[in-house]
Amino acid sequence: MSPQHAAGVAANGGLRADAARNRDRIVAAAREVFAAEGQKAPLDEIARSAGVGNATLYRHFPTRRDLVVAVVRDVSERAADRAEDALAAGVDPFEALRGLFLAGVEERVGVMCTMLGTADGDPGRRAAGDRLTQVVERLASRARATGALRADVTAGDILLAIGRLTRPLPDGSECRLDGDLVRRQLLIFLDGLRAPAATQLPGTGPSVADLRRVPAGRS
Amino acid sequence: MSPQHAAGVAANGGLRADAARNRDRIVAAAREVFAAEGQKAPLDEIARSAGVGNATLYRHFPTRRDLVVAVVRDVSERAADRAEDALAAGVDPFEALRGLFLAGVEERVGVMCTMLGTADGDPGRRAAGDRLTQVVERLASRARATGALRADVTAGDILLAIGRLTRPLPDGSECRLDGDLVRRQLLIFLDGLRAPAATQLPGTGPSVADLRRVPAGRS
Amino acid sequence: MSPQHAAGVAANGGLRADAARNRDRIVAAAREVFAAEGQKAPLDEIARSAGVGNATLYRHFPTRRDLVVAVVRDVSERAADRAEDALAAGVDPFEALRGLFLAGVEERVGVMCTMLGTADGDPGRRAAGDRLTQVVERLASRARATGALRADVTAGDILLAIGRLTRPLPDGSECRLDGDLVRRQLLIFLDGLRAPAATQLPGTGPSVADLRRVPAGRS
Amino acid sequence: MSPQHAAGVAANGGLRADAARNRDRIVAAAREVFAAEGQKAPLDEIARSAGVGNATLYRHFPTRRDLVVAVVRDVSERAADRAEDALAAGVDPFEALRGLFLAGVEERVGVMCTMLGTADGDPGRRAAGDRLTQVVERLASRARATGALRADVTAGDILLAIGRLTRPLPDGSECRLDGDLVRRQLLIFLDGLRAPAATQLPGTGPSVADLRRVPAGRS
DNA sequence: GATGAATGAGCCTTCATTCAT
C-alpha cells in the first residue's frame, strides 16, 4: 500500500475513494435541501439531488438523525474555520463578529439552528459545536475588552441570533427573503449588540449547555 | 329569529352557532399545532386536537391553504388589535413597538411568518395583513418623529423581525428556547432599532408588497 | 336505536356494518394467504386479495401482530366449535378426535401453529385458545376412559400434532402435499395414539402453558 | 501437484482450497439460517454469518435456488450416510428407522422438507435424494419383512413425516418446541407405523416422484 | 351538519443483485 493511499484512507475515515465522494455529495445536498424544505424533507429527494440512489444514502446514514448530525458538523466547522481565520488575522473582534453574521447567510448557518436539538448528544457534533462556541466566546470576550460589545450578552445569544436570523423560510413559503433583507436584520441586531446597552435584558444569556438542554414539558 | 341570533350569524359569516364554535376551535388548534410541528402537520391531528372529526375540518376548510389563511388572519388581527389599542391609549410609540415585540412571543406571531407566503393572494388575509402593516407603519412613523426609532428601517423590517425571532423551533428540536431567551433576542434587536443608527443598512427595507412577492427561482 | 341495530352493534364489536364486513373479509383473506405464504406474507397482497385498500387493512389491524392474533382466534374458535359439537352429539370420543384431526386439514389449523408464538399474550387469543384446549382435554379424558387413547399423551401433544401435520408448505414449495397425503400422516399419528402404548415417551407432554412458554436462548 | 492436493481438488469440484472452505462455510451457515428464519432469509445475513462478503456468496451460488439445492443435498447426504451406516452395521431395521427419525431432530432435516420443491429438478439434488430414498426404502422393506412395519406405508410417508415433524418453527415463534417435545411426536408417529395397522389409509403413499411433482394450481 | 371509514399516493426502509476495486 502506497503512502498516498494510506493518507487518502486516513483523511476519508477509511472509505473507498468513490464512497467518500458520494458521502460528501450527500451531505452537501442535504444541507441545501434541509435549508429549503426543513428537517423533514424527503430523503429520496436528497438522494436524487446528490445524484445517488436512495439506498446509497441509507448505507452512509442509516437514520435521518445520522444525516442531520453530519450536516450540523459540516456547517459548524465551516463557521468555526472562518472565525479562527479572523482571529488569527488579527481583525478587530467586533468586525470579526460582523463577518461571522454576514457569512452565516451564505453558509446556511440557519439550518444548523433548526437541527441543533436533533444532533444533540452525538460526540462528533459536540466536538464541532464546542470548537465553534469557544472561538465565538474568545471573539466576544475581546470585543467586550475593546468596549465595542455590550457586557450582558453571551456567545450563546450571538450564535442563537445568527441561527434564527439566517434560517431560511421553510416549506412552500413564497415571501421575499433575499440576502439584502437578511443582512438588514443581522446588522440591526449587531447594532443592538453594541455598548453601551440601552435596555436591561431578562434572565441570563444562554450557555451552550443551555442550548442543548431539553425543555420541560417536551414529550 | 332573535336579534342576538341574527347578530351572531352576521359576525360568524352566516354559520350556525355550533358550526361557528367548531370553526373557532379548529383555527385555535391549528395555530398551536402549526406552531409546534410546522405548516405540514397532519390535519387529522389538528382535528383531533380540536375535538372534531376530520371531515368536519374539511367542511370548514376544504384545502390546507384555507386553514393556513384563517390562522394568518387570526394572528394578524390579534396583533393589529393590540397595536391599535396602544395607539388609542396614547402610549409612547417606541414603547408600543416594544409591547408588540414582546406580545409576539405569546401570540404565536412566529407561525404567521412561516405561513405568509402560503396565505399570499387571499383577499381576506390581505385585508388583515394590510391593517396590521398600516398600524405598525403609523407606530413607526410616530416613533421616528419622537427621535426614538432610527430612520432607515421600515414597518416591514419590524414585522419580519418579530416573525423570525418569535418563530418556534420546528420538529423535534430539543434545545432550550424559552420565553426569556426569546425576549433577550427581541430586546437586543429593539436596541438595534434605536436612533441614532450605528450602521448603514444595505438595500431598502421591505414593503409589505415585498413580503408577498414570490422570489425568483422558486418552483 | 332499534333493538336489531343494538344487537348488530354488539355482535360486531361496535363497528359499522360495512366496516365489519371488511374486517371479516380481511381475516379470511389473511388466513388463506398466511397458509399459502407464511406469516411474513406481504400485507398489501392480503389487502388486495380481500378486495380492500391497503390502508383499510391498517385501520383494522395497525400491526401485523394484530392481524395474526385475529386469524389465530378465528381458527381456534372454528376448531373449538367443531369439537364441542361432537361432544354434544355424543360421538365416540376417539372418533371425535379423529374428526378434529381430519377437519384440521380444511380448517387451516396448521397456520395457527405457525403463528401461536406471535399471538401469545393477547387476552382474546388466550381465551379462544383456552376454550379449544379445554374441549380437547375433555375429549382426551373420555377417550382414555374408554380405553381407546394411550395414557401418556396430553391434549397439548394432540393439538401440537394437528398443527404440525396440517401446516401448509411455505414459500414457493412445489412438492405434492394434497389432502390425501396429509390425511395419511394424520391417520398414522392417530394410530400411534391408540392404547396400548408401544413406546415410552420422553419428558412430559406439553400443557398449553408449555406451548406458550418462551424457550431459553431466544433473543 | 501432490496427490493429496489432486484428490482434494477432485472432491471439491475443482475449487481451490480456500474457495472450497468458503463454499462449505456458506452451505453450513445457510442451513442454520434457513432453519431459523425460513427459505426467504436475507442472503446478506447468511454471508455475514459465514464470515464472507456477500459477493463471495454470489460467486459460489449465483441464484438463491443454487444455494437451496446445495443445502438440500447436504442434508440429504448426511441422512443417507446415517441410514447406510445403520444398514451396514446390521441394526434391526425398525430400530434403524427410529434412529433416522431421532437424528432428524439435530440434523435439521426439517429445512430439507421446506425446500424440496425449490430444489426440484436439479440433477445433483436428485441424485442425493434418490440415494436417501433408496436406502429408506431398503430399510422399510426389511422392517416390513420382520413384521415390525405396517404394510401400507411407503418410504415417502416416512420421509415426509420426518420432515414435517422435525421442521423448526418459523419467524418469531416463541412457543416451546424443544427436543423432548419433538421426540414425543416422532415416537408417537413411529408407534403409528407399527404393524398391525389399525386404520386403513386413504390414497396411496407418496413415491419420491410424487414429492417432486408440482401440484396443479400453483403459480 | 357531523362523523367514522375507505382509499390511493408518497415516503421510508430493506434486500437481491450488479459493479468497481
Place this chain on the structure above:
DNA sequence: CATGAATGAAGGCTCATTCAT
C-alpha cells in the same frame, strides 16, 4: 478470487382527501 459499495424494486406505513352513514 474476494470484497465493499451502488442500485432499483418492493413492501410497510402514514396521511390528505373523498365517501357513506
